[in-house]
Amino acid sequence: MNLSKLEYILKGRSSQPHQLIEVLQDVQESYGYIPEQAMREISKTLGVPLIEVYRVASFYKAFKLKPSGKYVITICNGTACHVRGSQLLLDQAISQLGIQPGEVTEDGLFSIECVNCLGACALGPIASENGSYHHHMTPAKLRKYIESIHREEKEEVKHAQAGYERRPGDYAAAASPR
């Protein structure tokens, strides 16, 4: 792992145990997960026992101990989304991708997250892809959407030599609004 980002995060926070959660937030943001090596470094720098770093990192939902897929499909399962059928969305993602929430597909492309509330309750059910929200989702829309990412990914491999590059999040426009 690239340690320079971690060094930057830890700069000026030496021996400040109360900064633990903030540091972990920054590590999660920079690396996409909390690598073991990072936990060891954090423990030394902040002066927090390693077991405590692990305890905090595994307690809070914001921290992942394993890397996520390139596309994180997040299904909101807040109450408002639930009464509008979000469970069907989750079932759809699980059966289509063949993984459970928290897991990554073999090709490293997708992971599924199930969250308690994304806070856009009026527009439920909500699914999001790398932080971009799609409202009024249905199982059929979600399926097409995941298929479209798959398709684009295949094309991207084809176009790689031509220098074509696409960033996650560009799919915002692909999901059809209601």
Added chain:
Amino acid sequence: MHKLATREDLETTRQQHLLDRKKINKTIIICGGTGCTASRSQDVINAINQELLAQDMDSSVHLRVTGCHGFCEQGPIMVIEPGNIFYCHVTPDDAHDIVALTLRDGEIIERLLYTDPVSGIKIRTESEIPFYRAQDRQLLSRNREVNPCSIEDYIAVGGYTALVKVLDSLSPEEIIHEIKVSGLRGRGGGGFPTGRKWAECHEAPGDEKYVICNADEGDPGAYMDRCVLEGNPYLVLEGMMIGAYAVGATKGYIYVRNEYPLAVKHARLTVQQARKYGLLGEDILGSSFSFDVDVARGGGAFVCGESTALMASLEGKVGEPRPKDVHTVVDGLWHKPTTLNNVETWANVPSIILNGAKWFASKGTKGSKGTKILALTGRIKNTGLVEVAMGTPIRDVVFTIGGGAVDGKAIKAVQTGGPSGGCLPVDKFDLPVDFDVLYEAGSMVGSGGMVVMDESSCMVDVAKYFLTFLQDESCGMCVSCRLGIDRMLEIITDITEGRGTLEQLDLLEELADTVTQTSLCGLGKTAANPVLSTLRYFREEYEAHINEKRCPAGVCKALIEYSIDPEKCTGCGRCKQACIHGAISGEKKEPHVIDPELCQKCGICRSECKHEAIQVK
């Protein structure tokens, strides 16, 4: 931007910004809140900006991107002033017409107006829309007045005048008295009298005290704090400053959910701007009051909404609650006296100081004063954020503001108060939004989530949903909460999968009582509420699952079957094509059939069918 050294400096700055505002009389206000952003309002904003430039109108029209206006269902929404013209479901393609017709010529674009779903009439102005008309928007209406990234906007509309009043003429005791008399109670769920909390913290010994803004809105189905903090973070900060002055705190924290990136961003920006203006720091506005605030991101744990767990989290520890024999107002963050209030509570403070306790207390009921923001969601026509005076009957909220049921289905219940609250049936809809009344009825106002359910919602499934949520979120410290929720969930799962017995219902009630009695924190103490309230009001649904092995709402997968109504099926083939399990067969233009052996009940066919021919029984 220069530092404001005195109260006069603030006033001069305000006058300057007011003059700047008055120079341009046309304003287009576009919602950039999370709901409208999800509906791609950023594309609309970009398109309007381009059109203003292209049509040479950029210097004569002010474009203000604001926080949430509340009517998220209609997003992206915009209001054009003067005229209060309200456009909804706006797309980037509409930008040209909006600038050319409405902004230049004052012409109304019919197709963008809101159509009242009840009367079918197109409505021109925001204030005439029934959704808004029936509300009392003391806090929410201020979102549209300010760009949440511009402290100048806030200053121009009278920001920090409550702070100045406090610094000029009120002692901490007088402020606390005012808050007490106003009857303000905590908006986060507990409903604890704010004035009493402040008084105890003020009287607690110690020089080092803290104030905390709890923006860790973990209730699923609730997002009012998010919208207030995203839309008007300055108001929240001003409330905190007044609170800090009253209790004698010099340091504050805004603890905000990391799942709300926009709220984090706006809160941070607000603090930075306030520091630059000298509104945070040493000797604020030339007074002897010094105060600073930091923004801390929550780690995503529901239990951290509990005050002691939140404080543990701020200290960098695991968010586990601790006994409150000594209250946090005496022994809080880092064992110092600490006042913790919710976003909405803080946001109410400046207007109480400015308008007086009597003004605030004139709204509401005997025990619940002021207004309350509710997140009105679920199976109704108008979903969004609404603000009503306390005491407003639930019926008015659901039917007048919410517009009633969708798809001709009958409304069955409303879930209030999130996982700690309960479900109230339609015959209780005359109950007012009131802390004490809803508590008596087995639910609670909570933080203000209001999820409407109709006959397509299964109440046993709702109880199961909340138990699953709570099982996941229990910190695991108390045995009764950790294991009690597990056992309750096992029983409910049995019932939803057709293995339930009537005796289990008695056991369920017994377990619920034990968990309530023996858990330490609010999460455990209220964990049984969703089960108890559904058992109390919807026992017949439990009995249908147990006795008839039937889910009346058609939700519980083990008890339902998908089929196609041959009367409604046109044989279009959409469902057949969509079914990935190959469970649907049929010839073109002939009614199709579902093979129950192959059907996985995934619901895809139902969401694809244009003729509502897929039945679930």
